[in-house]
Amino acid sequence: MPSSRLQFDPTSLAKYGRLTMIARGIVEGFLAGVHKSPYKGFSAEFAEHRQYYPGDEIRHIDWRVWGKTDRHYVKEYEEETNLKAYLLVDASGSMAYRGRHASKFDYARYVAASLAYLMLHQRDAVGLAIHDHRARPPLAPRAHSKHLLRLVHALEQTQPGGETSLAPLWHQLAAQMKQRGLVVILSDCFDDLPALFRALRRLRHRRHEVILFHVLAPEEVEFPFQKWTQFRDLEAPAQKLLVDPLQLRRAYLKNFAEFQEELRSQTGRMQIDYHPMRTDEPVERALGVYLTKRQTQR
Amino acid sequence: MPFGMNLWMLLGLGAVVLPPLIHLLNRRRYDVVDWGAMRFLRVGETTRRRLQLEQLLLMLLRMLLIAVLVLGLAAPFVEGEFVGPLAARLGERPNRDLAIVIDGSASMACRQGEGTAQQAAQRLALALLDELQSGDGVTLWLARQQPQPLLGEVTQDVSRARQALQHLPPPAGTADMPAAVQAALTALARGQRAERRVVILTDGQRFGWSDEQTLLRWRLLAARWREQRGQLPELRIVNVSPQRPEQPPNWSVTPLRAGRAVAARGQSVQFRAGLQVTGQTEFAPPFRLRIEIDGQPAEDLKLPAAALDKDGRIALDFRQRFSELGSHLVSLIVEPDPPPEQRPAGYVVKDWLPADNRADFALEVVPALPVLLVDGDEANPPRADGQRGSDFLRDALAPARDPQPAAVVRSVGIRDFTPELLTQSLSKDERGSPRVVVLCNVARLTPAQQEALTAFLARGGGLLITLGERADRTHYNSVLHAGGRGWLPATLDRVSGAELEPKDAVRPRPESFFHPALELFREGTVGGLSEARFRRWWKVQGGQSAGLLGNGDPLFVEKPLRGGRVLLSVVPLDNSWRSNLPDLPAFAPLIHELVYYLAGTRAGSFNLQPGEPLLPPTNESAGERVLLAPDGSSRRLPAGTSPLVEAGRSEPGVYRLAAGGQTTYYVVQTDPREAVLTAATAEDREAVRQLLPLTYADDPHKLSWQDGGGKLDLWPAVLLGVVLLLCAELWLTRRIARHRS
The missing domain is CATH 3.40.50.410 (von Willebrand factor, type A domain)
Incomplete structure (x- = not known):
């Protein structure tokens, strides 16, 4: 059953100008795109001329140059390759938290859909892996425009819940991704941090560029509760905790700050782009600001 | 240790359950939140214990604070012999x-x-x-x-x-x-x-x-x-x-009384008093018994030789004439013991309390009393014999041949009785407006006449009403008595007796004459009031009887009002109904006594009970007055000050009001029981x-x-405890709040 209709409006990003999702590193590919490729060959974009050697295809000989110089040169083209991007969306139970704003999962899939749209628009291949308590096969990267519908459909069909361990899934995905690419993770990272770091390290080891969007609800950041509250674990509903939030606030904020700092510092060391997102911030604004900043840092 | 406190206030100790109750209620009324970041809520065991300890401590502090506060409100104290010296x-x-x-x-x-x-x-x-x-x-x-x-x-x-x-x-x-x-x-x-x-x-x-x-x-x-x-x-x-x-020896003089508070110049006034002796087994006459008039020695009274009565009293009386007009102070003073220098060795003092050895009376002496006689005879010209009932009264009060009559009398018929007569001077020589009005056998009064008499009485005037043939019973009862609201002392029942039956005539009963105006006639003498015969008389109901007839019916009925007095005579004070009263020698003295008694109403304001206000005399002169109080202090009073001493402020003794060269005396009587x-x-x-x-x-x-x-209050210590607990509570609350922030 679909959890809810994804209210995805690609045009809402338009107000932030012509955005592109550009990989910082060099990505491998042969399709035309905006990313630089290490391979030079014959493609639509001219690069340089070189002398003809036997064995070269005759069709690549520039006859205009031969007419002017009476020498045989062949045209070489700089090949534009597409980006293979993987969107990893966390659908664990904790992502279902909904404060006064949209749930973290809703927020994450909105971001994921927006990124998919942008990247498909620039002819990059986009794949999707949603992590929930069920093991489900990821959608392989495709650059076809109709692929967006499949991605959106998959996001719509997913219901967050259950206790999910992210690290094994990321390890598994790292093994499956043969080609270097861009890995965009959308998660609250409420998991065993050392295991998460190991998985991230493996992704980086395989030369993937990793972006971690840390999706958080404002209540999780500020802990504004005043009255006595019973907190029920979204991943294990049987676990309940009745506390006076005013008593616990200081300890909670301390724990949370330590957690976030650990995440920030470790991802920094691994040259992973860490970007926290709050669900009370409009998606298009958060994404727009991020992408603009990323473009300027290129 | 003998502690004490208001135990009822300790019921307030029940309030100590409020903090845990609020805590439990808060725990019961909680919000439910489905939460993802559970890992951050799980604080360490040390932190958890610290938080619990802080909360427990705060709750205990608050409970203790309430308990100590309640204890303070219960006003605890400790008492015992050691407390006073210890505290000192x-x-x-x-x-x-x-x-x-x-x-x-x-x-x-x-x-x-x-x-x-x-x-x-x-x-x-x-x-x-x-x-x-x-x-x-x-x-x-x-x-x-x-x-x-x-x-x-x-x-x-x-x-x-x-x-x-x-x-x-x-x-x-x-x-x-x-x-x-x-x-x-x-x-x-x-x-x-x-x-x-x-x-x-x-x-x-x-x-x-x-x-x-x-x-x-x-x-x-x-x-x-x-x-x-x-x-x-x-x-x-x-x-x-x-x-x-238990019974100290003491001599005292009981209050001095007079038959009248107003007397005409030269008229003899009788005074009565008594000696009260207590604490003495044997009666020994006092050293001296003397009279003072206006503070000046007058004469010594003869020392009583009679034994004391069962109440330890000896009655005294004396007569006195006054030749000078105005206010006079009559004092009776007993000196039980001789002066110290005259006392023999071993003399035993008979009187331990000299303060009650004198009694005073203030008397007003007037030249002639203004009296208005209102006759009920409407016949004009008067009756064939030329006489009206009021003429007997006029002749008794102001005989035609008397050059210095005791009263200035004006007689008018009921038709000529106008309200102005009560405020105007009766004669050309300005002897003043009437102080006594006599309604002689009047049938009824017009509303204006009735209203004028009401005002006259309110001013302290005296009214004598004699009933006779003409009295309209219905008018008297419904208008003048008005169920007790009017000034008529009693309701009229009917005329009793038969004019033609001399054997049925009734005589006064002298032994019932305790009224000040009739006291003179209590002893039967030849030609006295006891010889009067009344063939007819009005039977009346209610009022204060001031003297009885032989058959027990009232002869006079009195009603004291706020200002003046009203006396009702059930018989006409003339010769109608074939009464022999005017023929008796006692007739003129009777009329004099009645009229002077009624005139004394206004003078009664000079002899007061403690606490009664001192009012200025009606004929006061203009200019500043000086009031000398019994304790010797004097006060200057501007003209028009009234009252001179407010109600509740007058003290027993003699007040002297000096104005325009004349002194007016006020006597505030002492309760004779104080001498016991x-x-x-x-x-x-x-x-x-x-x-x-x-x-x-x-x-x-x-x-x-x-x-x-001795008793030592513990509330200051309790208060200190409350303050300390409050400080501790504040400190802990701030500490917890700091942790929370």
């Missing part, structure tokens, strides 16, 4: 308020040993002031007929209290002790101190402490205090004359103690605050 030694005695009530009655002038009871009270009060420390409050009251505030409000200025005690007014009159105690309690109730005490310094006299009237007042005071205040301060009664015998120095018995004292929780401290030396009744 520690120098931590809590401040207290003290009310001293001093008996100011005449009996406090009783001499014993070296001084009077009042001087002993003065010394004790000063000793009490010496015990006060800085911050203590004191209020001083003098118990008189009306409580007198020497220091009406609780003050910490002890020097003012000392000054007030040094200038105590001399004892006089009676003392309303319950009223004085009530005043002191009210003053103390306005103070702030928890420890309050009322010390009553009195001479142990039964009258004024435990007589029936005073017991009733104590009962009222106790009931009122129970209703209004709840807890009484400590009440201590100190007998300043503990050595006084009988001490209150143990039963009497117990009767008062059962009404109020008071303590009799007969030994003045045990009056100290540090004696066995």
